[in-house]
Amino acid sequence: MNDVSGSFGTTNAGDGLQELVKAMQAGQVTGRDTTNQTLSYEPLKIESLEATLKRLEFRTQDIKLFNALPKKTAYNTVEEFLQLSSYGQSKGGFYNEGELSDVEDSQYIRRSELVKYIQVTGEVTMQSQMVRSYVDAMRQEQENKVMWILRRANQALTNANSDIVPQEWNSLYKQHASVGTGGEFLYGSLEEYFTSQVVIDLRGASLKQKDVEEATVRVDAAFGNVSHLFAPTTVISTLSQDFFEQQRIMLNASQTTSYTGVIGTVAKAIDTSIGQVSLMPDKFMKRDFSDTGRLTSASATSAKAPAAPTAGVAPNVLSDNSSKFTASDAGTVYYAVSSVNRYGESALALLDASAATLAAANSVDLTFTATSGTNAATGHRIYRTEITSAGSATGVKFYHLFDVSASELTAGYDGGAAGKVRDRGRILPNTEDAFLTEISDQVLSFKQLAPVSRLDLAVVAMSRRFMTFLFGTPHLYAPKKMVKFVNCGKTLTS
Numbered sequence: 001m002n003d004v005s006g007s008f009g010t011t012n013a014g015d016g017l018q019e020l021v022k023a024m025q026a027g028q029v030t031g032r033d034t035t036n037q038t039l040s041y042e043p044l045k046i047e048s049l050e051a052t053l054k055r056l057e058f059r060t061q062d063i064k065l066f067n068a069l070p071k072k073t074a075y076n077t078v079e080e081f082l083q084l085s086s087y088g089q090s091k092g093g094f095y096n097e098g099e100l101s102d103v104e105d106s107q108y109i110r111r112s113e114l115v116k117y118i119q120v121t122g123e124v125t126m127q128s129q130m131v132r133s134y135v136d137a138m139r140q141e142q143e144n145k146v147m148w149i150l151r152r153a154n155q156a157l158t159n160a161n162s163d164i165v166p167q168e169w170n171s172l173y174k175q176h177a178s179v180g181t182g183g184e185f186l187y188g189s190l191e192e193y194f195t196s197q198v199v200i201d202l203r204g205a206s207l208k209q210k211d212v213e214e215a216t217v218r219v220d221a222a223f224g225n226v227s228h229l230f231a232p233t234t235v236i237s238t239l240s241q242d243f244f245e246q247q248r249i250m251l252n253a254s255q256t257t258s259y260t261g262v263i264g265t266v267a268k269a270i271d272t273s274i275g276q277v278s279l280m281p282d283k284f285m286k287r288d289f290s291d292t293g294r295l296t297s298a299s300a301t302s303a304k305a306p307a308a309p310t311a312g313v314a315p316n317v318l319s320d321n322s323s324k325f326t327a328s329d330a331g332t333v334y335y336a337v338s339s340v341n342r343y344g345e346s347a348l349a350l351l352d353a354s355a356a357t358l359a360a361a362n363s364v365d366l367t368f369t370a371t372s373g374t375n376a377a378t379g380h381r382i383y384r385t386e387i388t389s390a391g392s393a394t395g396v397k398f399y400h401l402f403d404v405s406a407s408e409l410t411a412g413y414d415g416g417a418a419g420k421v422r423d424r425g426r427i428l429p430n431t432e433d434a435f436l437t438e439i440s441d442q443v444l445s446f447k448q449l450a451p452v453s454r455l456d457l458a459v460v461a462m463s464r465r466f467m468t469f470l471f472g473t474p475h476l477y478a479p480k481k482m483v484k485f486v487n488c489g490k491t492l493t494s
Helices: 013-022 064-068 126-130 137-159 172-176 190-194 209-221 233-241 406-411
Strands: 071-073 078-086 107-114 116-125 199-201 228-231 269-272 275-281 316-319 331-333 335-340 356-358 362-369 379-384 399-405 420-423 432-437 444-456 463-476 483-488
Touching: 064 137, 064 228, 064 275, 078 463, 107 463, 116 126, 116 137, 126 137, 126 463, 137 172, 137 444, 137 463, 172 432, 172 463, 190 199, 199 209, 209 269, 209 275, 209 432, 209 483, 228 233, 233 275, 233 432, 233 483, 316 356, 335 362, 356 362, 379 406, 379 420, 399 406
Parallel strands: 071 444, 199 483, 228 275
Antiparallel strands: 078 107, 116 463, 228 432, 269 275, 316 362, 331 356, 335 379, 362 420, 379 399, 432 483, 444 463
């Protein structure tokens, strides 16, 4: 044991105190804070910095959907595939002895998706590579850019839409909602799609086991199978919370493992009539990348984003037989809109300072125009608040509903006249989407012209630059073997 006792000899108490003050002290400062200062012991200290880098960002295992998709090789910038849509009509089939049967033609559809390009450039100065560091700067930046690509790809698998941003691929949700005129589209209108067997509208209620069971039955009717349910974490959480009060622990009963005293069980899979469904929470599937909503005071997301649109006449509330608004949706709301391009999203433009009053069987026509600027808008994002009693939109949260392209605005959207976007209440604010399907290359896949790769760029300065990239596109081969849940609540409902 070290002897920390001592004596100040014959000095008096005051002298001893002075000697104590003059003794070397460890102090609470580090070496970097003592430059050019006359101190006792502090400059001699070695800084205690852990050599392990602590990650505050997401991890590879957080990338759920992209990792789960079957990967295939693309061989062209236009990737085509064939669909067998029908073996022939299900009629007749029984004949008299010796008769020749009728001919039944199988039906095929040829479809295509364009390969799109996700890229990001990294740069590390020569000096950063030379100094002594706890991490290899170049290697770390390369890893960071790979993670950046994976996050963007995973987000785009459910949010991208080439009609809104031409440089993006068409997401699984976009391909699922194949709406338009012509034989290449599955549904003639949004009304036909949202009332089809491939969409289940929860109208703000939380997802429950019975909803999953209903979806599996619908997939079975389309001759499909099920294996996975992908949803934002909040949606999967409410599904698990629904089991909490129903759980029972049978003490002293025959079981493979003993009771350990851990309370609660979180569902990882659900048994259904046609198979077990694994629950896959994916935080990057959120309709908005932020759960907090957006304020009218929020700035554009990028310096290259387009200018905010220009509001027209106040939102016009009208009666509409195709409206999805019910009595529970009645109340006052505010509308706003933003403009988007490949670089980002503009600030919000409030469509009217006064709230619009909704009632059952109402729809709302929204009028606005794109504002000219250096970076043109290729699409627009519609926002609405939840029911509010606020006297103004200041400080009220707006939530993303849906997007419209520049051409859809010109022609009129969802029943609106030219230049008008109609909100029929198909999508509710502050809700999420989810989908159930079989993860199989017979149903969907990701076609890669180039997997996540790195390309070193020319050295033109005292730094090394490189580009990380992914060239590909998702394919949804069998849209009717996938069921989408819309308007999923983020909190548990009874």
